[in-house]
Amino acid sequence: MSQSDQSLPLLRVQSLVKSYGDRVAIHEASFDLWPGEVMAVVGESGSGKSSLLNVIAARTQPDAGQVEYLNHNGQLENIYTMTQAQQRLLSRTEWGFVHQNAADGLRMDVSAGANVCERLMGLGERHYGRLRQTAEHWLHRVEIDISRMDDTPRTFSGGMRQRLQIARNLVTQPRLVFMDEPTSGLDVSVQARVLDLLRQLTRKMQLAVVIVTHDLAVARLLADRMMVMQHGRIVESGLTDQVLDDPQHPYTQLLVSSVLQP
Amino acid sequence: MSASYETAPEVNFAYLDERTKRMIRRSILKAIAIPGYQVPFGSREMPLPYGWGTGGIQVTASVIGPEDMLKVIDQGSDDTVNAVNIRRFFERTAGVNTTTRTHEATLIQTRHRIPEKPLVEGQIIVYQVPVPEPMQRLEPREAETRTLHGLAEYGLMHVKLYEDIARYGHIATTYDYPVMVNHRYIMSPSPNPKFDNPKMHMNPALQLFGAGREKRIYAVPPYTSVESLAFEDHPFEIQKWPVACTQCGATDSFLDEIITDDSGSRMHVCSDSDYCQTRQDEQSSVAT
Numbered sequence: 055m056s057q058s059d060q061s062l063p064l065l066r067v068q069s070l071v072k073s074y075g076d077r078v079a080i081h082e083a084s085f086d087l088w089p090g091e092v093m094a095v096v097g098e099s100g101s102g103k104s105s106l107l108n109v110i111a112a113r114t115q116p117d118a119g120q121v122e123y124l125n126h127n128g129q130l131e132n133i134y135t136m137t138q139a140q141q142r143l144l145s146r147t148e149w150g151f152v153h154q155n156a157a158d159g160l161r162m163d164v165s166a167g168a169n170v171c172e173r174l175m176g177l178g179e180r181h182y183g184r185l186r187q188t189a190e191h192w193l194h195r196v197e198i199d200i201s202r203m204d205d206t207p208r209t210f211s212g213g214m215r216q217r218l219q220i221a222r223n224l225v226t227q228p229r230l231v232f233m234d235e236p237t238s239g240l241d242v243s244v245q246a247r248v249l250d251l252l253r254q255l256t257r258k259m260q261l262a263v264v265i266v267t268h269d270l271a272v273a274r275l276l277a278d279r280m281m282v283m284q285h286g287r288i289v290e291s292g293l294t295d296q297v298l299d300d301p302q303h304p305y306t307q308l309l310v311s312s313v314l315q316p
Numbered sequence: 317m318s319a320s321y322e323t324a325p326e327v328n329f330a331y332l333d334e335r336t337k338r339m340i341r342r343s344i345l346k347a348i349a350i351p352g353y354q355v356p357f358g359s360r361e362m363p364l365p366y367g368w369g370t371g372g373i374q375v376t377a378s379v380i381g382p383e384d385m386l387k388v389i390d391q392g393s394d395d396t397v398n399a400v401n402i403r404r405f406f407e408r409t410a411g412v413n414t415t416t417r418t419h420e421a422t423l424i425q426t427r428h429r430i431p432e433k434p435l436v437e438g439q440i441i442v443y444q445v446p447v448p449e450p451m452q453r454l455e456p457r458e459a460e461t462r463t464l465h466g467l468a469e470y471g472l473m474h475v476k477l478y479e480d481i482a483r484y485g486h487i488a489t490t491y492d493y494p495v496m497v498n499h500r501y502i503m504s505p506s507p508n509p510k511f512d513n514p515k516m517h518m519n520p521a522l523q524l525f526g527a528g529r530e531k532r533i534y535a536v537p538p539y540t541s542v543e544s545l546a547f548e549d550h551p552f553e554i555q556k557w558p559v560a561c562t563q564c565g566a567t568d569s570f571l572d573e574i575i576t577d578d579s580g581s582r583m584h585v586c587s588d589s590d591y592c593q594t595r596q597d598e599q600s601s602v603a604t
Contacts, residue, residue, distance in 0.1 A: 162477070164454070165482050175471040181549055182478065
Protein backbone atom coordinates (compact mmCIF):
# COMPACT_ATOMS: atom_id res chain seq x y z
CA MET A 55 0.00 0.00 0.00
CA SER A 56 1.40 3.36 -0.98
CA GLN A 57 2.07 6.22 1.41
CA SER A 58 -0.89 8.29 0.29
CA ASP A 59 -3.31 5.46 1.09
CA GLN A 60 -2.19 5.42 4.69
CA SER A 61 -3.74 8.79 5.33
CA LEU A 62 -7.16 7.82 4.03
CA PRO A 63 -9.60 5.27 5.45
CA LEU A 64 -10.88 2.38 3.32
CA LEU A 65 -14.45 3.36 4.01
CA ARG A 66 -15.71 6.71 5.25
CA VAL A 67 -19.30 6.92 6.44
CA GLN A 68 -20.71 10.40 7.04
CA SER A 69 -23.99 11.47 8.63
CA LEU A 70 -25.95 8.51 7.34
CA VAL A 71 -29.73 8.68 7.82
CA LYS A 72 -32.21 5.98 6.95
CA SER A 73 -35.82 5.76 7.96
CA TYR A 74 -38.69 3.51 7.04
CA GLY A 75 -41.70 5.82 7.06
CA ASP A 76 -41.83 7.47 10.48
CA ARG A 77 -39.48 4.93 11.98
CA VAL A 78 -35.89 6.08 12.06
CA ALA A 79 -33.52 3.13 11.52
CA ILE A 80 -30.25 5.02 11.40
CA HIS A 81 -29.74 8.45 12.87
CA GLU A 82 -26.65 10.40 11.78
CA ALA A 83 -24.16 7.55 11.71
CA SER A 84 -20.54 8.46 10.95
CA PHE A 85 -17.37 6.42 11.19
CA ASP A 86 -14.17 5.55 9.34
CA LEU A 87 -12.97 2.04 8.64
CA TRP A 88 -9.27 1.55 8.03
CA PRO A 89 -7.66 -1.09 5.78
CA GLY A 90 -7.30 -4.41 7.59
CA GLU A 91 -9.45 -3.30 10.49
CA VAL A 92 -12.26 -5.38 11.97
CA MET A 93 -15.15 -3.32 13.27
CA ALA A 94 -18.01 -4.84 15.20
CA VAL A 95 -21.44 -3.25 15.37
CA VAL A 96 -23.37 -4.45 18.42
CA GLY A 97 -26.77 -3.67 19.82
CA GLU A 98 -30.10 -5.29 20.51
CA SER A 99 -32.52 -6.43 17.82
CA GLY A 100 -34.09 -3.51 16.01
CA SER A 101 -31.33 -1.09 16.92
CA GLY A 102 -30.49 -0.48 13.26
CA LYS A 103 -27.38 -2.67 12.96
CA SER A 104 -28.49 -4.58 9.88
CA SER A 105 -29.93 -1.45 8.27
CA LEU A 106 -26.58 0.23 8.70
CA LEU A 107 -24.80 -2.74 7.14
CA ASN A 108 -27.15 -2.85 4.17
CA VAL A 109 -26.78 0.86 3.54
CA ILE A 110 -22.99 0.93 3.65
CA ALA A 111 -22.80 -2.20 1.49
CA ALA A 112 -24.85 -0.31 -1.15
CA ARG A 113 -27.67 -2.82 -0.87
CA THR A 114 -30.16 -0.09 -0.01
CA GLN A 115 -30.15 3.67 -0.47
CA PRO A 116 -29.84 5.99 2.54
CA ASP A 117 -32.11 9.03 2.92
CA ALA A 118 -29.14 11.31 3.58
CA GLY A 119 -25.42 11.15 4.16
CA GLN A 120 -22.71 9.49 2.14
CA VAL A 121 -20.41 6.50 2.07
CA GLU A 122 -17.05 6.79 0.38
CA TYR A 123 -14.80 3.91 -0.57
CA LEU A 124 -11.09 4.11 -1.26
CA ASN A 125 -10.66 3.09 -4.89
CA HIS A 126 -7.52 1.83 -6.58
CA ASN A 127 -6.46 5.33 -7.56
CA GLY A 128 -6.13 6.11 -3.89
CA GLN A 129 -9.16 8.39 -3.88
CA LEU A 130 -12.35 8.24 -1.89
CA GLU A 131 -15.32 7.63 -4.16
CA ASN A 132 -18.96 8.05 -3.19
CA ILE A 133 -20.58 4.65 -3.66
CA TYR A 134 -24.03 6.07 -4.33
CA THR A 135 -22.94 8.13 -7.31
CA MET A 136 -21.42 5.07 -8.99
CA THR A 137 -23.42 3.37 -11.70
CA GLN A 138 -25.23 0.20 -10.80
CA ALA A 139 -22.71 -1.74 -12.89
CA GLN A 140 -19.81 -0.29 -10.92
CA GLN A 141 -21.53 -0.98 -7.61
CA ARG A 142 -22.20 -4.58 -8.55
CA LEU A 143 -18.69 -5.10 -9.84
CA LEU A 144 -17.32 -3.74 -6.59
CA SER A 145 -19.58 -5.94 -4.51
CA ARG A 146 -18.50 -9.11 -6.28
CA THR A 147 -14.78 -8.37 -6.55
CA GLU A 148 -13.43 -6.12 -3.81
CA TRP A 149 -16.25 -6.68 -1.36
CA GLY A 150 -17.90 -9.66 0.21
CA PHE A 151 -21.16 -10.07 2.06
CA VAL A 152 -21.69 -12.92 4.50
CA HIS A 153 -25.33 -13.45 5.40
CA GLN A 154 -26.64 -14.77 8.67
CA ASN A 155 -28.55 -17.46 6.84
CA ALA A 156 -26.07 -19.16 4.49
CA ALA A 157 -28.89 -20.07 2.09
CA ASP A 158 -29.25 -16.35 1.28
CA GLY A 159 -25.66 -16.11 0.15
CA LEU A 160 -25.26 -19.46 -1.58
CA ARG A 161 -26.79 -21.14 -4.57
CA MET A 162 -28.30 -24.11 -2.84
CA ASP A 163 -28.83 -26.19 -5.97
CA VAL A 164 -25.38 -26.06 -7.48
CA SER A 165 -22.29 -27.83 -6.16
CA ALA A 166 -19.95 -26.38 -3.55
CA GLY A 167 -17.21 -26.06 -6.17
CA ALA A 168 -19.41 -24.00 -8.48
CA ASN A 169 -20.50 -21.85 -5.54
CA VAL A 170 -16.88 -21.03 -4.78
CA CYS A 171 -15.99 -20.36 -8.42
CA GLU A 172 -19.02 -18.35 -9.51
CA ARG A 173 -17.38 -14.99 -8.94
CA LEU A 174 -14.33 -16.03 -10.94
CA MET A 175 -16.47 -17.22 -13.84
CA GLY A 176 -18.27 -13.89 -13.69
CA LEU A 177 -14.93 -12.18 -14.07
CA GLY A 178 -14.15 -14.19 -17.17
CA GLU A 179 -12.24 -17.28 -15.98
CA ARG A 180 -12.92 -19.88 -18.67
CA HIS A 181 -10.60 -22.73 -17.73
CA TYR A 182 -12.29 -25.61 -15.95
CA GLY A 183 -9.08 -27.17 -14.64
CA ARG A 184 -7.92 -23.94 -13.02
CA LEU A 185 -11.37 -23.38 -11.51
CA ARG A 186 -11.25 -26.83 -9.93
CA GLN A 187 -7.85 -26.09 -8.43
CA THR A 188 -9.10 -22.82 -6.99
CA ALA A 189 -12.16 -24.52 -5.56
CA GLU A 190 -10.01 -27.23 -3.96
CA HIS A 191 -7.68 -24.64 -2.50
CA TRP A 192 -10.51 -22.65 -0.96
CA LEU A 193 -12.47 -25.59 0.36
CA HIS A 194 -9.26 -26.70 2.01
CA ARG A 195 -8.76 -23.26 3.53
CA VAL A 196 -12.22 -23.27 5.07
CA GLU A 197 -11.78 -26.86 6.24
CA ILE A 198 -14.35 -28.51 4.00
CA ASP A 199 -13.41 -31.99 2.83
CA ILE A 200 -12.47 -32.00 -0.88
CA SER A 201 -14.67 -35.06 -1.42
CA ARG A 202 -17.69 -32.84 -0.79
CA MET A 203 -16.78 -30.47 -3.62
CA ASP A 204 -19.43 -31.78 -6.00
CA ASP A 205 -22.20 -31.97 -3.41
CA THR A 206 -24.75 -29.21 -3.12
CA PRO A 207 -24.81 -27.04 0.02
CA ARG A 208 -28.26 -28.46 0.68
CA THR A 209 -26.52 -31.60 1.95
CA PHE A 210 -24.17 -29.59 4.19
CA SER A 211 -24.48 -28.88 7.89
CA GLY A 212 -25.06 -25.31 9.07
CA GLY A 213 -21.42 -24.76 9.95
CA MET A 214 -20.21 -26.12 6.61
CA ARG A 215 -22.65 -23.91 4.75
CA GLN A 216 -21.40 -20.88 6.60
CA ARG A 217 -17.78 -21.79 5.87
CA LEU A 218 -18.66 -22.36 2.22
CA GLN A 219 -20.29 -18.94 2.09
CA ILE A 220 -17.12 -17.42 3.50
CA ALA A 221 -14.99 -19.18 0.86
CA ARG A 222 -17.33 -18.01 -1.92
CA ASN A 223 -16.87 -14.44 -0.78
CA LEU A 224 -13.12 -14.55 -0.30
CA VAL A 225 -12.20 -16.21 -3.59
CA THR A 226 -11.64 -12.85 -5.32
CA GLN A 227 -9.34 -11.65 -2.50
CA PRO A 228 -11.62 -8.80 -1.42
CA ARG A 229 -10.47 -5.87 0.67
CA LEU A 230 -13.69 -5.38 2.58
CA VAL A 231 -16.21 -7.90 3.87
CA PHE A 232 -19.58 -7.19 5.44
CA MET A 233 -20.89 -9.82 7.83
CA ASP A 234 -24.39 -9.93 9.21
CA GLU A 235 -24.51 -12.14 12.30
CA PRO A 236 -22.34 -14.80 10.64
CA THR A 237 -22.42 -17.20 13.58
CA SER A 238 -25.80 -16.64 15.23
CA GLY A 239 -27.57 -19.60 13.66
CA LEU A 240 -24.91 -22.10 14.72
CA ASP A 241 -24.52 -24.12 17.88
CA VAL A 242 -21.73 -23.15 20.23
CA SER A 243 -18.95 -25.53 19.23
CA VAL A 244 -19.54 -24.91 15.52
CA GLN A 245 -19.65 -21.21 16.26
CA ALA A 246 -16.22 -21.37 17.86
CA ARG A 247 -14.81 -23.13 14.81
CA VAL A 248 -16.25 -20.59 12.36
CA LEU A 249 -15.03 -17.71 14.51
CA ASP A 250 -11.57 -19.19 14.71
CA LEU A 251 -11.54 -19.54 10.94
CA LEU A 252 -12.73 -15.97 10.46
CA ARG A 253 -10.07 -14.68 12.78
CA GLN A 254 -7.33 -16.52 10.91
CA LEU A 255 -8.55 -15.44 7.48
CA THR A 256 -9.06 -11.79 8.37
CA ARG A 257 -5.55 -11.61 9.81
CA LYS A 258 -3.88 -13.48 6.95
CA MET A 259 -5.68 -11.67 4.16
CA GLN A 260 -5.60 -8.28 5.86
CA LEU A 261 -9.35 -7.99 5.42
CA ALA A 262 -11.27 -5.01 6.59
CA VAL A 263 -14.51 -6.27 8.10
CA VAL A 264 -17.71 -4.71 9.33
CA ILE A 265 -19.37 -7.38 11.43
CA VAL A 266 -22.85 -6.97 12.84
CA THR A 267 -23.53 -9.09 15.90
CA HIS A 268 -25.57 -9.11 19.07
CA ASP A 269 -23.03 -11.39 20.70
CA LEU A 270 -20.41 -9.46 22.64
CA ALA A 271 -18.14 -12.49 22.76
CA VAL A 272 -17.93 -12.46 18.96
CA ALA A 273 -16.99 -8.80 19.05
CA ARG A 274 -14.37 -9.45 21.72
CA LEU A 275 -12.84 -12.28 19.74
CA LEU A 276 -12.72 -10.72 16.28
CA ALA A 277 -12.99 -6.98 16.43
CA ASP A 278 -10.37 -4.28 16.80
CA ARG A 279 -12.96 -1.62 17.32
CA MET A 280 -16.64 -1.66 18.08
CA MET A 281 -19.68 0.55 17.91
CA VAL A 282 -22.73 0.20 20.12
CA MET A 283 -26.08 1.10 18.59
CA GLN A 284 -29.36 1.87 20.30
CA HIS A 285 -32.54 3.10 18.60
CA GLY A 286 -30.64 3.89 15.42
CA ARG A 287 -27.94 5.94 17.10
CA ILE A 288 -24.31 5.06 17.64
CA VAL A 289 -24.15 5.64 21.39
CA GLU A 290 -20.58 4.56 21.99
CA SER A 291 -17.57 3.54 19.95
CA GLY A 292 -13.97 2.75 20.64
CA LEU A 293 -11.43 -0.04 20.94
CA THR A 294 -13.17 -3.30 21.70
CA ASP A 295 -11.44 -3.99 24.99
CA GLN A 296 -11.94 -0.43 26.09
CA VAL A 297 -15.67 -0.45 25.39
CA LEU A 298 -16.24 -3.86 26.92
CA ASP A 299 -14.08 -3.33 30.02
CA ASP A 300 -14.94 0.27 30.70
CA PRO A 301 -18.34 1.06 29.19
CA GLN A 302 -19.32 4.71 29.46
CA HIS A 303 -22.85 4.93 28.07
CA PRO A 304 -25.64 3.57 30.30
CA TYR A 305 -26.91 1.34 27.53
CA THR A 306 -23.46 -0.17 26.94
CA GLN A 307 -23.13 -0.74 30.67
CA LEU A 308 -26.46 -2.55 30.65
CA LEU A 309 -25.44 -4.59 27.62
CA VAL A 310 -22.10 -5.63 29.11
CA SER A 311 -23.57 -6.44 32.50
CA SER A 312 -26.36 -8.56 31.02
CA VAL A 313 -23.97 -11.09 29.50
CA LEU A 314 -24.15 -14.37 31.40
CA GLN A 315 -20.81 -15.48 32.76
CA PRO A 316 -20.48 -19.25 32.66
CA MET B 317 -49.24 -29.17 -51.28
CA SER B 318 -52.18 -27.32 -52.74
CA ALA B 319 -53.55 -24.36 -50.90
CA SER B 320 -57.13 -23.27 -51.00
CA TYR B 321 -57.13 -19.52 -51.50
CA GLU B 322 -60.43 -19.16 -49.70
CA THR B 323 -59.84 -17.78 -46.28
CA ALA B 324 -62.73 -18.10 -43.92
CA PRO B 325 -64.42 -14.67 -44.23
CA GLU B 326 -65.00 -14.18 -40.52
CA VAL B 327 -61.26 -14.45 -39.81
CA ASN B 328 -58.74 -11.70 -40.60
CA PHE B 329 -55.77 -12.60 -42.82
CA ALA B 330 -53.47 -14.87 -40.80
CA TYR B 331 -55.92 -14.95 -37.89
CA LEU B 332 -54.57 -12.01 -35.83
CA ASP B 333 -56.18 -8.59 -36.22
CA GLU B 334 -54.10 -5.88 -37.86
CA ARG B 335 -53.41 -3.89 -34.71
CA THR B 336 -52.06 -6.95 -32.94
CA LYS B 337 -49.84 -7.72 -35.89
CA ARG B 338 -48.53 -4.18 -35.89
CA MET B 339 -47.75 -4.45 -32.17
CA ILE B 340 -45.92 -7.72 -32.71
CA ARG B 341 -44.03 -6.31 -35.70
CA ARG B 342 -42.84 -3.41 -33.56
CA SER B 343 -41.49 -5.92 -31.04
CA ILE B 344 -39.87 -7.89 -33.84
CA LEU B 345 -38.19 -4.77 -35.19
CA LYS B 346 -36.87 -3.94 -31.78
CA ALA B 347 -35.65 -7.50 -31.34
CA ILE B 348 -33.80 -7.32 -34.66
CA ALA B 349 -32.25 -4.03 -33.66
CA ILE B 350 -30.90 -5.56 -30.42
CA PRO B 351 -29.81 -9.09 -31.38
CA GLY B 352 -30.47 -11.62 -28.62
CA TYR B 353 -32.40 -9.21 -26.39
CA GLN B 354 -35.79 -10.48 -25.18
CA VAL B 355 -38.47 -7.97 -26.11
CA PRO B 356 -41.74 -8.22 -24.19
CA PHE B 357 -44.90 -8.25 -26.28
CA GLY B 358 -48.63 -8.58 -25.67
CA SER B 359 -49.02 -12.24 -26.42
CA ARG B 360 -52.56 -13.08 -27.54
CA GLU B 361 -54.60 -16.11 -26.77
CA MET B 362 -54.38 -18.45 -29.73
CA PRO B 363 -56.62 -21.35 -30.70
CA LEU B 364 -54.11 -23.86 -29.38
CA PRO B 365 -52.59 -24.38 -25.95
CA TYR B 366 -49.42 -22.81 -24.62
CA GLY B 367 -46.47 -25.04 -25.31
CA TRP B 368 -47.74 -25.96 -28.75
CA GLY B 369 -46.15 -23.02 -30.50
CA THR B 370 -48.34 -20.03 -29.68
CA GLY B 371 -45.33 -17.69 -29.74
CA GLY B 372 -44.06 -18.99 -33.05
CA ILE B 373 -47.53 -18.80 -34.61
CA GLN B 374 -47.99 -15.18 -33.58
CA VAL B 375 -44.61 -14.22 -35.03
CA THR B 376 -45.37 -16.12 -38.23
CA ALA B 377 -48.82 -14.54 -38.47
CA SER B 378 -47.27 -11.08 -38.15
CA VAL B 379 -44.63 -11.49 -40.84
CA ILE B 380 -46.48 -13.70 -43.35
CA GLY B 381 -47.84 -12.24 -46.59
CA PRO B 382 -50.08 -13.73 -49.28
CA GLU B 383 -47.04 -14.36 -51.53
CA ASP B 384 -45.13 -16.33 -48.91
CA MET B 385 -44.34 -20.01 -49.24
CA LEU B 386 -44.59 -21.57 -45.79
CA LYS B 387 -42.85 -24.63 -44.41
CA VAL B 388 -43.59 -25.90 -40.92
CA ILE B 389 -41.47 -28.49 -39.17
CA ASP B 390 -41.65 -30.19 -35.82
CA GLN B 391 -38.49 -31.99 -34.65
CA GLY B 392 -37.25 -31.71 -38.24
CA SER B 393 -40.25 -33.46 -39.71
CA ASP B 394 -42.99 -31.97 -41.88
CA ASP B 395 -45.44 -34.71 -40.99
CA THR B 396 -45.73 -34.65 -37.23
CA VAL B 397 -48.89 -33.45 -35.58
CA ASN B 398 -47.68 -30.00 -34.53
CA ALA B 399 -46.32 -29.26 -38.00
CA VAL B 400 -49.41 -30.55 -39.81
CA ASN B 401 -51.76 -28.54 -37.63
CA ILE B 402 -49.86 -25.26 -37.83
CA ARG B 403 -49.43 -25.64 -41.59
CA ARG B 404 -53.15 -26.24 -42.00
CA PHE B 405 -53.90 -23.31 -39.69
CA PHE B 406 -52.09 -20.92 -42.03
CA GLU B 407 -53.52 -22.57 -45.14
CA ARG B 408 -56.96 -21.85 -43.78
CA THR B 409 -56.45 -18.43 -42.21
CA ALA B 410 -53.95 -16.90 -44.66
CA GLY B 411 -54.49 -19.00 -47.76
CA VAL B 412 -50.76 -19.17 -48.39
CA ASN B 413 -48.97 -21.85 -50.35
CA THR B 414 -47.11 -24.38 -48.30
CA THR B 415 -44.21 -26.63 -49.07
CA THR B 416 -42.00 -29.21 -47.43
CA ARG B 417 -38.97 -28.19 -49.48
CA THR B 418 -36.54 -26.08 -47.48
CA HIS B 419 -35.18 -24.23 -50.51
CA GLU B 420 -38.67 -23.36 -51.81
CA ALA B 421 -39.86 -21.87 -48.54
CA THR B 422 -39.67 -18.15 -47.85
CA LEU B 423 -40.88 -18.60 -44.28
CA ILE B 424 -40.15 -21.59 -42.06
CA GLN B 425 -41.72 -22.13 -38.68
CA THR B 426 -39.85 -24.70 -36.65
CA ARG B 427 -40.00 -26.54 -33.40
CA HIS B 428 -36.64 -27.84 -32.13
CA ARG B 429 -34.66 -28.08 -35.38
CA ILE B 430 -32.97 -26.04 -38.08
CA PRO B 431 -33.16 -27.63 -41.54
CA GLU B 432 -30.00 -29.39 -42.72
CA LYS B 433 -30.03 -27.57 -46.03
CA PRO B 434 -28.35 -24.22 -45.43
CA LEU B 435 -30.75 -21.30 -45.34
CA VAL B 436 -30.26 -18.44 -47.77
CA GLU B 437 -30.76 -14.69 -47.81
CA GLY B 438 -34.39 -13.65 -47.88
CA GLN B 439 -35.63 -16.61 -45.89
CA ILE B 440 -37.10 -16.16 -42.41
CA ILE B 441 -37.03 -18.92 -39.82
CA VAL B 442 -39.38 -18.66 -36.83
CA TYR B 443 -38.62 -20.71 -33.71
CA GLN B 444 -41.16 -21.79 -31.12
CA VAL B 445 -39.66 -21.12 -27.70
CA PRO B 446 -40.95 -22.59 -24.44
CA VAL B 447 -38.45 -20.92 -22.06
CA PRO B 448 -36.81 -17.77 -23.44
CA GLU B 449 -34.71 -17.02 -20.36
CA PRO B 450 -31.50 -19.08 -20.44
CA MET B 451 -30.74 -18.36 -16.77
CA GLN B 452 -34.18 -19.21 -15.43
CA ARG B 453 -33.19 -22.52 -13.91
CA LEU B 454 -30.36 -20.93 -11.92
CA GLU B 455 -31.90 -17.58 -11.12
CA PRO B 456 -35.69 -17.73 -10.84
CA ARG B 457 -36.17 -14.01 -10.11
CA GLU B 458 -36.93 -12.30 -13.39
CA ALA B 459 -36.08 -8.83 -12.11
CA GLU B 460 -32.63 -10.21 -11.33
CA THR B 461 -32.10 -11.95 -14.68
CA ARG B 462 -33.06 -8.74 -16.49
CA THR B 463 -30.44 -6.87 -14.49
CA LEU B 464 -27.89 -9.57 -15.29
CA HIS B 465 -28.65 -9.19 -19.01
CA GLY B 466 -28.57 -5.41 -18.74
CA LEU B 467 -25.14 -5.40 -17.12
CA ALA B 468 -23.89 -8.40 -19.11
CA GLU B 469 -23.08 -10.32 -15.92
CA TYR B 470 -23.03 -13.82 -17.26
CA GLY B 471 -20.97 -15.79 -14.76
CA LEU B 472 -24.07 -17.79 -13.99
CA MET B 473 -24.17 -19.48 -17.40
CA HIS B 474 -20.75 -20.94 -16.86
CA VAL B 475 -21.88 -22.19 -13.47
CA LYS B 476 -24.38 -24.33 -15.37
CA LEU B 477 -21.68 -25.70 -17.66
CA TYR B 478 -19.34 -26.19 -14.70
CA GLU B 479 -22.01 -28.26 -12.99
CA ASP B 480 -22.33 -30.45 -16.07
CA ILE B 481 -18.62 -31.19 -16.17
CA ALA B 482 -18.45 -31.75 -12.41
CA ARG B 483 -21.29 -34.26 -12.58
CA TYR B 484 -20.80 -36.00 -15.89
CA GLY B 485 -17.20 -35.30 -16.85
CA HIS B 486 -18.23 -33.36 -19.94
CA ILE B 487 -20.74 -30.69 -20.89
CA ALA B 488 -23.87 -32.80 -20.88
CA THR B 489 -26.25 -30.11 -22.11
CA THR B 490 -27.37 -31.43 -25.48
CA TYR B 491 -30.25 -29.14 -26.32
CA ASP B 492 -31.12 -25.54 -25.47
CA TYR B 493 -27.38 -24.99 -25.29
CA PRO B 494 -26.78 -21.33 -24.35
CA VAL B 495 -25.26 -19.02 -26.93
CA MET B 496 -23.77 -15.54 -26.93
CA VAL B 497 -25.30 -13.39 -29.65
CA ASN B 498 -23.36 -10.57 -31.26
CA HIS B 499 -20.84 -10.69 -28.37
CA ARG B 500 -23.42 -9.14 -26.07
CA TYR B 501 -26.52 -11.08 -25.04
CA ILE B 502 -26.77 -14.64 -23.81
CA MET B 503 -29.69 -16.30 -25.55
CA SER B 504 -31.57 -19.55 -25.41
CA PRO B 505 -31.56 -21.06 -28.90
CA SER B 506 -34.96 -22.69 -28.10
CA PRO B 507 -34.71 -26.41 -27.42
CA ASN B 508 -32.77 -27.12 -30.60
CA PRO B 509 -30.19 -29.87 -30.26
CA LYS B 510 -26.76 -28.30 -29.89
CA PHE B 511 -26.02 -29.92 -33.25
CA ASP B 512 -27.85 -26.94 -34.77
CA ASN B 513 -26.04 -24.22 -32.81
CA PRO B 514 -23.24 -23.72 -35.38
CA LYS B 515 -25.87 -23.19 -38.09
CA MET B 516 -27.13 -20.09 -36.32
CA HIS B 517 -23.73 -18.41 -36.55
CA MET B 518 -23.52 -15.94 -39.47
CA ASN B 519 -26.67 -17.40 -40.95
CA PRO B 520 -27.87 -15.46 -44.04
CA ALA B 521 -31.51 -15.91 -43.03
CA LEU B 522 -33.41 -13.84 -40.48
CA GLN B 523 -34.05 -15.84 -37.29
CA LEU B 524 -37.02 -14.89 -35.11
CA PHE B 525 -37.95 -16.46 -31.79
CA GLY B 526 -41.41 -16.30 -30.20
CA ALA B 527 -42.37 -17.40 -26.69
CA GLY B 528 -46.14 -17.15 -26.26
CA ARG B 529 -46.59 -18.02 -22.63
CA GLU B 530 -43.57 -16.01 -21.51
CA LYS B 531 -44.54 -13.14 -23.86
CA ARG B 532 -41.10 -12.58 -25.29
CA ILE B 533 -39.75 -12.13 -28.81
CA TYR B 534 -36.09 -12.12 -29.73
CA ALA B 535 -34.14 -12.28 -32.93
CA VAL B 536 -30.85 -12.98 -34.64
CA PRO B 537 -30.50 -10.80 -37.74
CA PRO B 538 -28.73 -12.20 -40.83
CA TYR B 539 -24.96 -12.56 -40.59
CA THR B 540 -24.80 -12.17 -36.82
CA SER B 541 -22.27 -13.91 -34.62
CA VAL B 542 -23.72 -16.69 -32.46
CA GLU B 543 -21.20 -18.44 -30.23
CA SER B 544 -21.87 -21.45 -28.04
CA LEU B 545 -20.48 -21.03 -24.53
CA ALA B 546 -17.71 -23.35 -23.38
CA PHE B 547 -14.59 -23.68 -21.28
CA GLU B 548 -11.09 -23.43 -22.74
CA ASP B 549 -10.31 -26.98 -21.68
CA HIS B 550 -13.82 -28.27 -22.49
CA PRO B 551 -14.65 -26.78 -25.89
CA PHE B 552 -18.07 -26.87 -27.51
CA GLU B 553 -18.75 -30.02 -29.53
CA ILE B 554 -21.74 -31.20 -31.51
CA GLN B 555 -23.25 -34.65 -31.41
CA LYS B 556 -21.78 -37.36 -33.64
CA TRP B 557 -23.16 -40.74 -34.60
CA PRO B 558 -21.14 -43.85 -35.38
CA VAL B 559 -23.68 -44.82 -38.08
CA ALA B 560 -25.23 -43.32 -41.20
CA CYS B 561 -28.89 -42.69 -41.94
CA THR B 562 -30.57 -46.00 -42.84
CA GLN B 563 -32.74 -44.33 -45.47
CA CYS B 564 -30.36 -42.00 -47.30
CA GLY B 565 -26.90 -42.82 -45.95
CA ALA B 566 -26.24 -39.29 -44.74
CA THR B 567 -23.46 -38.93 -42.18
CA ASP B 568 -23.68 -35.18 -41.78
CA SER B 569 -27.23 -34.81 -40.48
CA PHE B 570 -28.91 -35.08 -37.10
CA LEU B 571 -30.10 -38.67 -36.67
CA ASP B 572 -33.09 -39.98 -34.74
CA GLU B 573 -32.83 -43.42 -33.24
CA ILE B 574 -35.94 -45.49 -33.89
CA ILE B 575 -36.69 -48.80 -32.23
CA THR B 576 -38.20 -51.03 -34.86
CA ASP B 577 -39.39 -54.13 -33.00
CA ASP B 578 -39.80 -55.67 -29.58
CA SER B 579 -36.40 -57.38 -29.63
CA GLY B 580 -34.56 -54.08 -29.52
CA SER B 581 -33.59 -53.66 -33.16
CA ARG B 582 -33.06 -50.07 -34.03
CA MET B 583 -32.20 -47.83 -36.90
CA HIS B 584 -31.02 -44.29 -37.33
CA VAL B 585 -32.75 -41.94 -39.73
CA CYS B 586 -32.40 -38.26 -40.51
CA SER B 587 -34.52 -36.07 -38.27
CA ASP B 588 -34.93 -33.62 -41.19
CA SER B 589 -37.49 -35.45 -43.34
CA ASP B 590 -37.09 -33.11 -46.34
CA TYR B 591 -33.31 -33.51 -46.37
CA CYS B 592 -33.62 -37.29 -46.21
CA GLN B 593 -36.28 -37.45 -48.91
CA THR B 594 -34.32 -35.15 -51.23
CA ARG B 595 -31.26 -37.35 -50.89
CA GLN B 596 -33.26 -40.51 -51.52
CA ASP B 597 -34.82 -38.97 -54.64
CA GLU B 598 -31.40 -37.95 -55.97
CA GLN B 599 -30.03 -41.42 -55.34
CA SER B 600 -32.91 -43.15 -57.15
CA SER B 601 -32.66 -40.75 -60.10
CA VAL B 602 -28.94 -41.49 -60.39
CA ALA B 603 -29.61 -45.22 -60.19
CA THR B 604 -32.17 -45.19 -63.03
